[in-house]
Amino acid sequence: MAETKNLSSRIKEYLPSELTGFLEAVGAIAAYQGYHLYLVGGVVRDLLLDRSNLDLDLVVEGDAVALAQQAASVTQGKLTVHRRFGTARLRWGKWSIDFARARSETYDRPGALPRVNPGSLSEDLFRRDFTINAMAINLNPGCYGELIDSYGGRADLEKRLVRVLHEKSFTDDATRIWRALRYEQRLDFQLEADTRRLLARDIPMLDTISSDRVRHELELVLKEAQPEKVLRRAKELKVLSRLHPALKASHTLSARFQRAREVTIPESQLASVYLALLTYPLTDKEMEDFISLLRVPGRSAEVVRDSQRLKTKLKLLATANLAPSRIYTALQGYAPAALLVSAVATDSPAVSRNIGLFYGWLRYVKPSLTGDCLIQMGVAPGPGVREFLERLRAARLDGEIATRQEEREVVTKWLQERG
Numbered sequence: 353m354a355e356t357k358n359l360s361s362r363i364k365e366y367l368p369s370e371l372t373g374f375l376e377a378v379g380a381i382a383a384y385q386g387y388h389l390y391l392v393g394g395v396v397r398d399l400l401l402d403r404s405n406l407d408l409d410l411v412v413e414g415d416a417v418a419l420a421q422q423a424a425s426v427t428q429g430k431l432t433v434h435r436r437f438g439t440a441r442l443r444w445g446k447w448s449i450d451f452a453r454a455r456s457e458t459y460d461r462p463g464a465l466p467r468v469n470p471g472s473l474s475e476d477l478f479r480r481d482f483t484i485n486a487m488a489i490n491l492n493p494g495c496y497g498e499l500i501d502s503y504g505g506r507a508d509l510e511k512r513l514v515r516v517l518h519e520k521s522f523t524d525d526a527t528r529i530w531r532a533l534r535y536e537q538r539l540d541f542q543l544e545a546d547t548r549r550l551l552a553r554d555i556p557m558l559d560t561i562s563s564d565r566v567r568h569e570l571e572l573v574l575k576e577a578q579p580e581k582v583l584r585r586a587k588e589l590k591v592l593s594r595l596h597p598a599l600k601a602s603h604t605l606s607a608r609f610q611r612a613r614e615v616t617i618p619e620s621q622l623a624s625v626y627l628a629l630l631t632y633p634l635t636d637k638e639m640e641d642f643i644s645l646l647r648v649p650g651r652s653a654e655v656v657r658d659s660q661r662l663k664t665k666l667k668l669l670a671t672a673n674l675a676p677s678r679i680y681t682a683l684q685g686y687a688p689a690a691l692l693v694s695a696v697a698t699d700s701p702a703v704s705r706n707i708g709l710f711y712g713w714l715r716y717v718k719p720s721l722t723g724d725c726l727i728q729m730g731v732a733p734g735p736g737v738r739e740f741l742e743r744l745r746a747a748r749l750d751g752e753i754a755t756r757q758e759e760r761e762v763v764t765k766w767l768q769e770r771g
């Protein structure tokens with residue numbers, strides 16, 4: 353870890369030159385306006401930990417929106433302004449940078465959203481979750497790169513500790529309980545002793561958080577490189593059961609999560625697959641409770657439900673030498689991610705082979721003749737067309753026919769058989 357208090361060379365080393373050039377330019381604009389500008393939060397923590405992080409958060413002692421507008425003209429980027437919150441997001445190329453006015457926060461009651469007022473940097477850092485996330489780097493010319501560490505974040509990074517800033521932290525905002533576990537497990541840190549005691553004391557506060565916020569925390573957990581570590585820790589500290597009492601974070605779950613990462617799952621679907629694996633052992637009723645309690649949105653809820661429904665097909669899928677057309681009939685119509693869940697969750701090689709066959713190949717098979725072709729050949733318009741198309745698909749799947757010509761021949765034969 354860098355010993356120096358000035359981190360400008362570290363910034364140069366870890367951020368691409370396009371971003372460092374931008375930070376220097378905006379620091380100069382801010383100074384010209386009489387504002388103080390700081391890089392804050394996760395990126396400061398990660399710079400000190402030698403971890404890459406391109407998610408830049410800037411805090412301004414001054415008008416953050418006005419500064420972001422001027423910064424936008426430097427980059428020709430696209431600016432999204434939330435005037436009500438005094439924040440703005442600037443996007444250009446592959447970069448996205450958040451601007452916020454330094455603020456202080458007070459909580460009227462546990463779990464409520466905070467009451468926000470303009471404040472100093474020091475107040476802004478004090479409202480943050482953990483010491484390791486409560487450091488800033490000055491970006492104004494003259495003090496560019498200077499670390500501001502009022503709450504001992506750097507020492508805690510060295511001791512590898514996640515520590516809250518004050519006694520009421522988890523009471524004010526119990527989502528920090530999940531955040532603490534995420535950082536602890538991601539960074540291989542430990543909860544500092546008092547923080548751990550406060551966390552245990554404040555677990556009931558998790559019930560003060562709205563469903564949407566709780567679900568958001570779970571989604572963040574499921575975006576971690578190894579979410580199973582966070583879930584296991586959450587189980588150990590009795591945090592997981594607050595999501596739903598029937599949830600388990602067993603060794604089986606860890607093994608399934610690992611397997612899910614080994615099969616080729618589109619990045620965008622991995623979180624839904626994890627969620628369905630987490631809820632896989634629940635009963636139908638428990639799963640429905642979970643979906644409605646956390647207000648799981650449509651797409652993910654479909655994967656969770658389909659994964660449960662697919663359990664009824666597992667016995668058939670375990671059969672040796674199952675004809676491809678039967679595999680197709682059993683598996684068609686389910687969300688593709690749910691197929692992956694079943695393949696990952698099963699202990700039966702036959703089941704995972706059959707699902708793999710369907711997922712990678714069978715589901716794409718279809719006849720080359722269309723309904724119109726069949727009608728031209730003499731099939732009566734109506735449900736019979738669909739039936740013939742399905743029979744053609746089955747014949748193709750089972751290797752009985754392979755070409756368009758063979759499809760024509762077999763249709764002619766079926767028509768003759770019908771008379």
Ligand code: ATP
Nearest residue numbers: 393394395407409479480481482485486525527528
């Ligand atoms: P990650 O690497 O997980 O993205 P991050 O530190 O960038 O970590 P964000 O969730 O992007 O985390 O939040 C940015 C910063 O805002 C945090 O570093 C922390 O200082 C502060 N913060 C976020 N959520 C809270 C919260 N619930 N309570 C207090 N401070 C918070």
